[in-house]
Amino acid sequence: MTDTRWLDADEQETWRAFLWTSRLLNEALDRQLQRDSGMPHAYYMILAMLSESPGRALTMTELAAVVHSSPSRLSHAVNRLEGAGWVRRSKDAEDRRTTIAELTCEGFAALEKAAPGHVAEVRRNLFDPLTREQMLEFRRTLHALLTSLDPHREAPCANKRG
Numbered sequence: 001m002t003d004t005r006w007l008d009a010d011e012q013e014t015w016r017a018f019l020w021t022s023r024l025l026n027e028a029l030d031r032q033l034q035r036d037s038g039m040p041h042a043y044y045m046i047l048a049m050l051s052e053s054p055g056r057a058l059t060m061t062e063l064a065a066v067v068h069s070s071p072s073r074l075s076h077a078v079n080r081l082e083g084a085g086w087v088r089r090s091k092d093a094e095d096r097r098t099t100i101a102e103l104t105c106e107g108f109a110a111l112e113k114a115a116p117g118h119v120a121e122v123r124r125n126l127f128d129p130l131t132r133e134q135m136l137e138f139r140r141t142l143h144a145l146l147t148s149l150d151p152h153r154e155a156p157c158a159n160k161r162g
Contacts, residue, residue, distance in 0.1 A: 025125055032121040037114035042067070044118060046077055047086060047111040050103035057102035059092070086110050 007015060030041040037044070049066045050056050058066065064074045078101055081087040086107030092098035103111075127135060 028125050029118065029121055033114060033118055036117040037110070039110070039114065042069070043077055043081060044111070044114060046074070046081060046101075047103060047107055047114075050087065050101060051108060051111055055102070056108065057100050060089075060099045060101055063101050081107065084110075 026041065033039055033041050033044050039047075045067050046063065049063065050058060053062075060071065060074065060078070063069075063078075064071050067074065069077070078087055078089065082089060084107075086104055088102045088104050090100050090102065092100055130138065
């Protein structure tokens with residue numbers, strides 16, 4: 001049996017600050033997107049990731065990986081996006097077992113309409129309270145955590161839209 005390495009007071013304060021900050025930030029982003037664009041943040045991220053992909057399309061497996069979603073949760077979300085006319089699914093011509101999700105022109109237009117408000121909310125809640133130096137240090141910290149949590153993750157791309 002191993003001894004538990006309990007969090008000291010500084011670690012506990014850091015953990016809780018991270019926990020509450022990430023929860024409140026996600027809730028604020030979700031509220032803004034629901035209010036202004038009628039979509040949850042998870043749907044916005046699916047549209048955004050498709051928009052940044054070659055041909056604005058990914059296999060469902062690739063899309064699940066890039067948005068960190070379970071296949072069943074992603075399938076449900078894509079059903080809703082397909083119903084809205086924002087995503088189209090089709091079978092891969094070379095492997096009929098593979099399903100491809102493609103961003104439609106209507107979906108791209110919805111994303112373009114939602115993006116300014118979303119970026120403003122991200123800026124207001126995440127970047128405006130920080131100095132440039134704090135933001136850069138925060139980014140380094142997040143990359144260290146991401147590398148630990150997801151060692152097979154691709155290196156981050158610069159200049160991607162929010």
